[in-house]
Amino acid sequence: MFRILVVEDDKAISRLLELELTHVGYNVKIAKDGDEALKFYENFKPDIILLDIMLPIRDGFEVAEAIRDYDSDIGIIMITAKGELESKVKGLKNADDYVVKPFEIEEILARIEALLKRMGKTKELIKVGDIEIYPQNMEVLVNKKNVHLSLTEFNILKLLAINKNIVVSKEKILEEIWGYYDEENNNLVEVYINYLRKKLKDSTQNIETVRGVGYVIREKESKT
Known part of the structure; x- marks a missing residue:
């Protein structure tokens, strides 16, 4: 910031x-x-x-x-x-x-x-379709409207966005976001993914479940 x-x-x-x-x-x-x-x-x-x-x-x-x-x-x-x-x-x-x-x-x-x-100082932007993510101030916009996310939700979304069109495993999410992998906490990832889906409901982008593997955001064109 x-x-x-x-x-x-x-x-x-x-x-x-x-x-x-x-x-x-x-x-x-x-x-x-x-x-x-x-x-x-x-x-x-x-x-x-x-x-x-x-x-x-x-x-x-x-x-x-x-x-x-x-x-x-x-x-x-x-x-x-x-x-x-x-x-x-x-x-x-x-x-x-x-x-x-x-x-x-x-x-x-x-x-x-x-x-x-x-001065060579610009806001870092991660963009997936109509979702804009500004890591420096933890800002997320969907169709130019602010969406409030918790720190954990924000970090999961950023991880998926950085790896857009690539399936990210539950193991990787746990290691990246929580710092460790424990199979018993797989459900924790599902809970936060569901939170994200609800908060991003106005976006054209979907967080897809790849059964037995993980999750992916596949970039689609924004609504016009």
Whole structure:
């Protein structure tokens, strides 16, 4: 899960960003002034900083410069109400991108994703038909809708998806998910497979039982 440090003294804006970024799967921390931003940076180790320019104690320019002195790889997106060219040029010396208030949350999300790509950091995706699996934040989508799975359910689905069109034995599932094989626990696999089938009922993909062998997801085309 990518970490985003939001440095913003306006509580309404910082809360909006926290809710929206958390909703799409980012790990978010809020700092309300420049000093707090530097303190949280040390402990939180963010991938990207959303950094307001007009901050108490230290402004965004100072924060960006201080962080850049010993971290040239971190992504910094400056956020400010100032739209003048002079401020943009000054801000971009230590930043990767620049957003002017008021902004749409979709713009922020798009800029974060674009910056992560430029940094070589992208969300890992395992896709089987209309099922999308994002291992970093344990997110599963069916037809673009979130499906909540337990950790065990998620790990079994990921194992089957990685091996799509290949039959995975009960023995392998037990060894991969529970760390050991015990024939008496074969029924445990069946129980969790049934849980998964119920939760994935809206998908075009089926978890098939290959009698005497194991289970398989055979990729089919999504519904249109």
